[in-house]
Amino acid sequence: MQIQVHSDNHIEGSARLVEWVSASVASKLERFDDELTRIVVHLNDENGIKAGANDMRCQIEARPKGLQPLSVTHKAESLDQAIEGAIDKLGNALNHQFGKLRSKRAPTHLADGEAEGIEGQDALLQEDFLADEQVRTS
DSSP states (O other): OEEEEETTTTTTOOOHHHHHHHHHHHHHHHGGGEEEEEEEEEEEEEESSSSTOOEEEEEEEEEEETTTOOEEEESSHHHHHHEEEEEEEEHHHHHHOOOOHHHHHHTSSSSSHHHHHHHHHHHHHHHHHHHHHHHOOO
16 A cells, blocks of 8 residues: 655645654554555645644545545644544545445355355255155155
8 A cells, every 4th residue: 555645835744744644544544455555645734824723634535446535534733633533534434435345245144154054054954855855766
């Protein structure tokens, strides 16, 4: 998974900031590493040099393999709160999206271990049926 970090003119996009944001995103979203191609993080100070409540914004766009991109935004008073909030929102959105996909692939009426048990029962019932048939035809 490739991680890109962009910032506006009011946020100093130092190598240290990029490294910290990339490490935070990678560590919290590592369980989706095989399912994502790229994550793009946009950091903005919406009020520029003026102070204000919730003026720091972090937007994160995730590109899942073979699916439409997901985008989340979080505003907070500090940059680190905005980043953490956006990462949490993205994690929830990815859990939701991939959870829906997994539930469509798996049979909804059977638990994982139940399918094997039913197949084994079917085989035993089939053997019993065939044995009864042999007795009746002989």
